[in-house]
Amino acid sequence: xNDAIEPLFAVGDRVTVxxxxxxxxxRTPIYCRGHSGVIERLCGHFPNPEELAFGLPGLPLRPLYxxxxxxxxxxxxxxxxxxxxxxxxxxxxxxxxxxxAALLRNPExxxx
Amino acid sequence: xTPADDSxxxxxxxxxxxxxxxxxxxxTARAPRGPHDVGGLPAGPVSLEEHAITEWETRCWxxxxxxxxxxxxxxxxxxxxxxxxxxxxxxxxxxxxxRYRVLSYGERAVHALARMLVRRGVxxxxxxxxxxxxxx
Amino acid sequence: MNHPVADAAATENGYYRRLxxxxxxxxxxxxxxxxxxxxxxxxxxxxxxxxxGAAVVAHAWVDPAYxxxxxxxxxxxVRELGIEIGALHLIVVENTPAIHNVIVCTLCSxxxxxxxxxxxxxxxxxxxxxxxxxxxxxVLREFGLTLPEPVSVRVHDxxxxxxxxxxxxxxxxxxxxxxxxxxxxxxxxxxxxxxxxRGPEGS
Numbered sequence: 001x002n003d004a005i006e007p008l009f010a011v012g013d014r015v016t017v018x019x020x021x022x023x024x025x026x027r028t029p030i031y032c033r034g035h036s037g038v039i040e041r042l043c044g045h046f047p048n049p050e051e052l053a054f055g056l057p058g059l060p061l062r063p064l065y066x067x068x069x070x071x072x073x074x075x076x077x078x079x080x081x082x083x084x085x086x087x088x089x090x091x092x093x094x095x096x097x098x099x100x101a102a103l104l105r106n107p108e109x110x111x112x
Numbered sequence: 113x114t115p116a117d118d119s120x121x122x123x124x125x126x127x128x129x130x131x132x133x134x135x136x137x138x139x140t141a142r143a144p145r146g147p148h149d150v151g152g153l154p155a156g157p158v159s160l161e162e163h164a165i166t167e168w169e170t171r172c173w174x175x176x177x178x179x180x181x182x183x184x185x186x187x188x189x190x191x192x193x194x195x196x197x198x199x200x201x202x203x204x205x206x207x208x209x210x211r212y213r214v215l216s217y218g219e220r221a222v223h224a225l226a227r228m229l230v231r232r233g234v235x236x237x238x239x240x241x242x243x244x245x246x247x248x
Numbered sequence: 249m250n251h252p253v254a255d256a257a258a259t260e261n262g263y264y265r266r267l268x269x270x271x272x273x274x275x276x277x278x279x280x281x282x283x284x285x286x287x288x289x290x291x292x293x294x295x296x297x298x299x300x301g302a303a304v305v306a307h308a309w310v311d312p313a314y315x316x317x318x319x320x321x322x323x324x325x326v327r328e329l330g331i332e333i334g335a336l337h338l339i340v341v342e343n344t345p346a347i348h349n350v351i352v353c354t355l356c357s358x359x360x361x362x363x364x365x366x367x368x369x370x371x372x373x374x375x376x377x378x379x380x381x382x383x384x385x386x387v388l389r390e391f392g393l394t395l396p397e398p399v400s401v402r403v404h405d406x407x408x409x410x411x412x413x414x415x416x417x418x419x420x421x422x423x424x425x426x427x428x429x430x431x432x433x434x435x436x437x438x439x440x441x442x443x444x445x446r447g448p449e450g451s
Contacts, residue, residue: 026149055200071382071403081385089405089410151352154379157375160391168268168269175289178285179275202356219264222271223267225271234278240270247270
């Protein structure tokens with residue numbers, strides 16, 4: 001594929017969703033931002049919806065993954081089954097390798 | 113509507129493909145939350161009552177679907193360009209803010225359809241209003 | 249658009265119905281879309297119902313090789329049955345004795361319309377979208393579905409370009425049933441994961 005960004009992650013990789021809060025049309029639900037999960041599959045390459053939303057072409061195509069999160073990781077007080085999971089489609093530019101986040105600042109710095 | 117209405121907000125595009133500024137375990141309560149981004153929020157019981165989709169809702173969806181085909185853009189002087197888009201339609205719904213919850217799904221969809229066509233100059237607001245006022 | 253002050257009142261006065269009619273009239277007048285084209289699209293939409301999804305499931309129940317193809321590449325397997333689904337990207341998720349799958353789109357109402365028709369109101373409403381990721385069992389109980397404790401729940405949030413179909417387990421007591429009989433016990437709600445197909449013992 002010519003106009004497409006190379007996938008950075010493989011099935012089984014542990015990733016963290018960026019803890020960012022931009023305005024605009026964002027398809028990464030707030031409830032998973034800042035949380036870590038595992039790549040379940042690469043779904044393919046798709047235009048960036050954040051740009052499509054404004055009538056732009058959304059190119060280059062972005063790798064889209066399904067990321068599996070343990071429900072109790074998303075919500076520490078999750079009260080149902082301990083093995084329950086939520087799987088979410090997330091574009092590559094919203095993901096980074098898990099573990100990297102821990103090296104960065106404390107939560108107060110994000111608004112600096 | 114103003115031209116600025118359709119400029120992508122800087123922050124929204126900045127995140128696309130740029131380096132992360134990330135914080136583990138961030139306080140999600142601080143996120144500016146759109147009216148649509150409701151996963152995990154407390155809410156009441158699920159109503160299982162279903163209404164049959166109305167004719168105008170179906171026709172709205174049909175038109176939006178037909179106009180998503182870039183081949184149709186030529187008929188509006190925009191060869192090769194789609195006149196509607198799924199994410200664009202959703203974005204117009206999200207920008208309704210507090211009105212998002214007041215309007216039904218179908219009402220948000222027709223609002224968005226009109227916005228997309230006005231933005232491209234396919235229709236103008238005055239002619240829409242004039243035509244609408246003549247309909248009972 | 250400039251809206252009347254109170255949206256509820258606007259709804260009452262048929263504002264949005266009339267807005268749709270105005271947009272349609274103008275688009276036809278300008279030659280951008282034909283009334284016949286809209287009619288044909290509407291007819292095609294009305295033809296798409298969950299029975300298509302049910303047919304896919306029934307076929308997967310009687311043909312193990314098809315079931316494998318369906319789980320490997322949902323869209324290709326659906327097209328194999330001659331079902332027209334356009335550019336749909338489909339992921340089929342299978343219920344097992346250990347895993348129950350349920351579908352939602354927390355951000356809007358993404359739904360495999362080509363395969364299931366238009367989504368029901370509850371799928372589009374805030375309550376289902378808010379709660380099913382956070383307390384799926386509680387929500388499923390409101391649909392009359394109580395899951396046994398050892399089963400883990402897999403919620404699929406359909407946030408982007410893929411669409412989802414649940415492949416339920418074939419109920420006990422349906423051995424020897426024809427594909428047509430099986431098709432009849434697969435409800436729309438079973439294909440979204442908020443219900444289970446009912447076998448002869450109502451199991």
